[in-house]
Amino acid sequence: xxxxxxxxxxxxxxxxxxxxxxxxxxxxxxxxxxxxxxxxxxxxxxxxxxxxxxxxxxxxxxxxxxxxxxxxxxxxxxxxxxxxxxxxxxxxxxxxxxxxxxxxxxxxxxxxxxxxxxxxxxxxxxxxxxxxxxxxxxxxxxxxxxxxxxxxxxxxxxxxxxxxxxxxxxxxxxxxxxxxxxxxxxxxxxxxxxxxxxxxxxxxxxxxxxxxxxxxxxxxxxxxxxxxxxxxxxxxxxxxxxxxxxxxxxxxxxxxxxxxxxxxxxxxxxxxxxxxxxxxxxxxxxxxxxxxxxxxxxxxxxxxxxxxxxxxxxxxxxxxxxxxxxxxxxxxxxxxxxxxxxxxxxxxxxxxxxxxxxxxxxxxxxxxxxxxxxxxxxxxxxxxxxxxxxxxxxxxxxxxxxxxxxxxxxxxxxxxxxxxxxxxxxxxxxxxxxxxxxxxxxxxxxxxxxxxxxxxxxxxxxxxxxxxxxx
Numbered sequence: 001x002x003x004x005x006x007x008x009x010x011x012x013x014x015x016x017x018x019x020x021x022x023x024x025x026x027x028x029x030x031x032x033x034x035x036x037x038x039x040x041x042x043x044x045x046x047x048x049x050x051x052x053x054x055x056x057x058x059x060x061x062x063x064x065x066x067x068x069x070x071x072x073x074x075x076x077x078x079x080x081x082x083x084x085x086x087x088x089x090x091x092x093x094x095x096x097x098x099x100x101x102x103x104x105x106x107x108x109x110x111x112x113x114x115x116x117x118x119x120x121x122x123x124x125x126x127x128x129x130x131x132x133x134x135x136x137x138x139x140x141x142x143x144x145x146x147x148x149x150x151x152x153x154x155x156x157x158x159x160x161x162x163x164x165x166x167x168x169x170x171x172x173x174x175x176x177x178x179x180x181x182x183x184x185x186x187x188x189x190x191x192x193x194x195x196x197x198x199x200x201x202x203x204x205x206x207x208x209x210x211x212x213x214x215x216x217x218x219x220x221x222x223x224x225x226x227x228x229x230x231x232x233x234x235x236x237x238x239x240x241x242x243x244x245x246x247x248x249x250x251x252x253x254x255x256x257x258x259x260x261x262x263x264x265x266x267x268x269x270x271x272x273x274x275x276x277x278x279x280x281x282x283x284x285x286x287x288x289x290x291x292x293x294x295x296x297x298x299x300x301x302x303x304x305x306x307x308x309x310x311x312x313x314x315x316x317x318x319x320x321x322x323x324x325x326x327x328x329x330x331x332x333x334x335x336x337x338x339x340x341x342x343x344x345x346x347x348x349x350x351x352x353x354x355x356x357x358x359x360x361x362x363x364x365x366x367x368x369x370x371x372x373x374x375x376x377x378x379x380x381x382x383x384x385x386x387x388x389x390x391x392x393x394x395x396x397x398x399x400x401x402x403x404x405x406x407x408x409x410x411x412x413x414x415x416x417x418x419x420x421x422x423x424x425x426x427x428x429x430x431x432x433x434x435x436x437x438x439x440x441x442x443x444x445x446x447x448x449x450x451x452x453x454x455x456x457x458x459x460x461x462x463x464x465x466x467x468x469x470x471x
Contacts, residue, residue, distance in 0.1 A: 004067055008362030015119075016139040019067055021079070028059070028078040028138055029067055035075035037142040046114045047138060055107055056135045057081070078138055084296055084318050086370050089123040089159065090178035091346040091354060093330035094167050094256045095337070097174065100126040101160035101251045103133035108152075109244050112237065117144045121152030123159040123184070130318060130342035131333065147234040150243060157207050158184030161247070164254045165204065169194060171257030173326040175347050182358055187212040203250030256330060277457040281410075282310060284452045285377065288408050288463050290314040294375035298322070298403050300350060301381035305332040308343045311377065320373065321345035350381070350399065351389040368402075376400060376407025379461075382438070383412045383419050387430055397441040402470040406463075411438045413458045435460055444468075 004027050010018035015034025019027045030038050041047065050056035062079035089097055104126055108118050118140050125137040162185040163174030170193060177185055191212035198204040289297070289311045295318070297311045302321030311319050323329040323345050332345035348354065353367040378400050385396045400409055412419055413435060414428075439462070442448060446464035453460050 008360065009358065009364060011359070013139065020082075024082050026080055026082050027062055027067055028080065029064070029074055030076040030078070030139065032073065032075055034139055038076065038139060040143045041116055041141045044114045044116060046111060046116050046141065049114075050107070050110065050135065054132070054134065055103075055110075056138070057083070059138060080138075083127055083129065083134075083136070084372070085320055085344070086127060086365075087344070087346055088179075088354065088364060089126075089163070089184075090175050090182075091348055091367070092128075092175075093326065093333045093345060093347055094164065094173070095330055096128065096131070096333050096344075097123070097160065098164055098251060098254060099131070099337075100128075100133050101156075101164065102248060103135075104156070104160065105244050105248050105251070107135050109241065111141060112144060112240060112244075115144050116141050117148070117150075118142075118152060121156035121159065128344050130344055131337045144237070147236065149235045150240055153207075153243070154187070154211065155184070156247070157187055157211070160184075161207055161251060162187060162190045164251065165190065165194070165208065167256050168254040169198065169204075169257070173347075175326065179354065179357075182364060203246065203253070207247065207250065256327075277454045277459070280452075280454050281379075281459075281461065282307075284461050285379070285408060286310050286314050288450075289316060289375065289377075292375050292406055294373070294404075294406070296320065296373045297375045297377060298371060298373040298407075299377040299379075300400065300403070301378065301384065302332060302345055303328055305335050305341075305343055305345065307377055307379055308332075308336075308345075309339070309341060311375075312341055312343060316375070317342060319343045320371070322348040322350060324349040351385060351391060371403060373404045374406070376404035376409070378407065378409045380410050380412060380418075380459075382409065383416075383422065383433075386433055387419060387422050393433055393437055394441040394444075397438065398445060398471060401442070401445045401464065401466050405466045409442070409462045409464065411435055411460045411462065415458050438462075 004019035004021045007018040007020055016028055016030045021027050051058050057080045059078045059080040062077040064074035064077040067077050119142050125140055126133050127136050163178050166172050166174050187208045191209050285307055294316050297316045297319045299308045299319055299321045302308050302323050308319040308321055326347055329345050329347045336343040356366050357364040382396055385391045386393045442462055442464055445468050446466045448462055449465055450463040
């Protein structure tokens with residue numbers, strides 16, 4: 001086992017820190033500061049109960065002396081398996097964020113019933129295994145203090161409820177705003193945008209508009225009286241549970257705003273190949289995945305998930321999808337949930353992927369740093385990057401090949417009606433965009449195992465094995 005190294009995003013909580021062990025292990029250190037709370041929560045039996053129900057990442061005690069930490073002495077060290085992917089709420093489709101919000105409320109309710117509270121309500125403590133949410137921070141739990149107010153209410157609203165309202169009420173996807181403001185969408189800012197009819201909806205009035213009004217007033221209160229009153233408020237446990245139920249009803253009622261257009265949501269049924277060509281493509285993808293036997297597949301430009309489901313049917317244990325269109329990504333997520341598929345579509349633009357962000361550019365990692373996959377599916381995506389986004393063809397190939405050691409990439413020629421549509425209103429400056437140039441660029445990075453021409457379409461599927469290290 002390699003020497004564990006500190007995780008760049010784990011430094012804010014004095015109760016404990018996270019260290020990355022070998023490729024499959026994460027170690028969470030409990031510091032002396034967090035010792036009493038952890039021991040008290042552990043004594044309730046809550047943590048193993050959540051693990052048994054699949055709600056909390058499984059863990060076991062690890063030898064504390066194996067962790068190189070400045071915290072002396074280490075009270076405890078918890079070892080747990082590394083997730084296949086750590087994703088962020090600004091990459092989740094609407095319904096994934098909604099499911100994460102409801103999941104968080106469920107965990108908090110279960111905890112309170114055992115005399116335990118969550119110390120915060122950050123969305124980053126929820127992750128997905130396929131479409132199943134799971135809680136990852138074992139040290140967020142602490143004993144409930146009788147009569148306490150829910151300290152995480154404001155954070156829950158800003159990281160869960162407000163982003164959902166942005167889309168449900170205003171038709172604006174939450175992702176770009178959330179990515180630009182990592183702690184979520186402030187109630188004070190959202191309140192300025194919500195229409196007056198929001199005052200008639202109790203969920204928005206109580207959780208966004210009134211808190212925003214109180215916060216605005218307290219900013220000018222130099223005596224800090226508003227903050228003191230908040231700290232002194234007493235709230236019976238039954239009232240807390242009622243608050244959680246009210247938020248659950250509010251979140252459950254939200255839907256993405258209707259009428260938002262999507263160019264690609266119906267692409268699977270509206271494209272330039274039919275019948276024999278489509279059947280051939282599905283058969284080639286199925287046979288290639290079956291022979292490769294990958295555990296994890298990355299589907300770039302996954303659309304609503306047709307080929308993700310093929311990969312799962314051929315033995316893949318998990319498919320991670322990247323889709324740049326919010327409506328399409330959400331439909332893919334809904335489809336995965338409905339079928340119980342181990343398929344997690346993320347809202348991600350390959351030409352503008354999630355960057356390193358937060359303190360010291362290390363608190364939130366780049367999308368590329370977090371993706372560890374065995375097999376790549378890049379079907380009908382090359383032309384969108386090379387022609388739609390003006391990215392030189394060799395750079396497109398390099399980026400794709402770097403994502404997985406093996407995969408299948410589709411090349412769509414200029415003669416294809418979809419490409420012709422893209423070029424209709426612009427100059428054709430893409431003289432090197434042709435199949436042989438693509439094959440040459442791929443050949444510099446990988447061994448081309450097979451080259452399948454799809455009948456009556458002009459499209460070609462390339463099966464590659466990477467031969468040079470990722471860049």
